Amino acid sequence: IKAIKKVPTRKQEIAAFKKQQPKKVKSYSKKTTSVKLKWGKVSNANGYVIYKANKKGVYKRVGKTTSRSYKVKNLSSNKTYRFKVRAYNTKIDDGERTYYSKYSKTLKVKTKKKK
Numbered sequence: 001i002k003a004i005k006k007v008p009t010r011k012q013e014i015a016a017f018k019k020q021q022p023k024k025v026k027s028y029s030k031k032t033t034s035v036k037l038k039w040g041k042v043s044n045a046n047g048y049v050i051y052k053a054n055k056k057g058v059y060k061r062v063g064k065t066t067s068r069s070y071k072v073k074n075l076s077s078n079k080t081y082r083f084k085v086r087a088y089n090t091k092i093d094d095g096e097r098t099y100y101s102k103y104s105k106t107l108k109v110k111t112k113k114k115k
Helices: 009-021
Strands: 026-030 034-037 049-052 059-065 069-072 080-091 107-110
Touching: 026 107, 034 049, 034 107, 049 069, 049 107, 069 080
Parallel strands: none
Antiparallel strands: 026 034, 034 069, 049 059, 049 080, 080 107
């Protein structure tokens, strides 16, 4: 007798996606006016949204990508920035709705000084 693999319902699939979060968010290239970020894969993600905190600590979207890295441009030199990333999925509901994962942990990055 073969075991029957249980296929998750759409509701279960959505709940599982929303519980995930991008892990290991890191900067791998720091310049005076830009920072390159990368992070771990989130299962079933169609892409990722990148957020940067403003002076008041409110996070605003700065970009969207389908890869697991992103270059944030137009930054000031020798300044500390805070970033978060979260995944999105538009295919669970056949494009009717976009679902988001949890936010990653905050990454603090300081741009280089101008020479």
